[in-house]
Amino acid sequence: RQEMANLSSLTETIADSTVSQQRDSEAVAAAVHEMQVTSRNVSESANEAAVASQTANDELSNTNVILEQTVGSIRDLAGEIESASHVINTLDNDVSDIASVLDVIRGIAEQTNLLALNAAIEAARAGEQ
Template sequence: AIIADVISSSSEVKNNAEHLSQLAINLMNRSRQQSDGINGVASALEELSVSVSEISEATGKSSAHAKNAMDVVDTGAQSMDKSTQATQKVAQVVQDAKQNIEELNRAVVKISNVTRTITEIAEKTNLLALNAAIEAARAGESGRGFAVVADEVRSLAQRSHEATVEIDDVLGKIQSGVQEAVTSMQVSVDVTEHSVSTANNLTEKLEEILHGVSAINSRTQSISATTLQQTESVNHVLSSIQAINARAKEAASATENSQHSSEEMLVSLHELVEKLSRFKV
C-alpha cells in the first residue's frame, strides 16, 4: 500500500511537473514576445528620437536664419530712415532755394518797374529838351547858350533811354531764367516730396517686415525649445524602455532556465515512476 501511495504521489508530482513545465514554456514564449515587442518599441523610439533631434536642429537653423534676416531688415530700415531724413533735408533745401528765386523774381519785377519809370522820364525829358531847343533857336543869338544846354539834356535823356532799354533786355533775360529756375525747382520739389513719401512708405513696409520676421523668429525659437524638450523626453522614455527590455531579457532567460530545470525534473520523475512501478513487495 505504501508503494502504491508513493507511486500515486509520484504520478501526481509528475503531472504537476508537466503542467509546471508547460507553464514555464508558455511564460518563456510570452517573455520572448514581450521582449520582441519592447525591442520594436525601442527601435521606434530611437527613430523618433533621431527625427525629433533633426527637427530640433532644423528649427535651430531656421531660428538663426530668421535672426539674420531680422538683422538685415533692421539694417535696411535704419538705412532707409537715414535716406528719408537726407531726402527731407534736400527737399527743404530745394524749397528754400525756390523761395529765394521767387524773391529774386519779385525784385527783378520791381527793378523792371523802376526802369520803366526811368524810361518814361527820359522820354519826357527828351521831349522837353527838344521843345527847349526849338524855343532857343527862335530866340536867336540870345538863346544860343540855352540851346547848348538843351542839346546836352536831350543827349543825356537819349542815353538814359538806351541804358534803360539795355537794362530791360537784361532783366527780361533774368526773368526768363528765373522763371525756368522756378519751374525746375517746382519739379524738384515735387520729385523730392514724392521720394520722401515713397521712402516713408518703404520704411513702414520694412518695419512691418521686421515685426513679421521678429514674430517668426520668436515662434521658431519656441518650437526649437519645445522640440529640444521633446527630444529629452523621448530619450528618457527610450532609456526606460531599454532598461525594461534588459529586465525582460533577464526574465526570459530565467524562465528559460526554469523551463530547462522543469524538463530535467520531469525526466527524473518519469524515471522514478517507472522504477517504482517495477518495484514489488
C-alpha cells in the same frame, strides 16, 4: 510524467513570453529610434527657425537704418526747397524792382526824345527866321 508535462508547458510559456518580450523590446527600440530621429529633426528645425529669425531681425535693423537715412534726406531736401523758395521770392522782388527802374528809364527816354524833337523843331524855326 505529469510534472514533465507541466515543466514542458511552463518552458513553452516562458519561451513564448521571451519571444513576446523580445518583439516588444524591438518595438520599443524602434519607437525610441523614431523619437530620436524626430527629436533631431525638431532640433534642426528649431535651429533653422532661429537662424531665419536672426536674419529677419538683421534685415529689419538694416531697413530701419535705411528708413532713418531716407527721413533725414527728406528733411534736408525740405530745407533746400525752403531755401530755394526764399531765393526765388527774393529774385521775384528784385525783378519787380528792376522792372520799376526800367519803367522810369523808359519814361526818361521818352521825355528826352520829346525834348530832342522839340529842340530840333525850335532849331529849325530859328533857322527859318
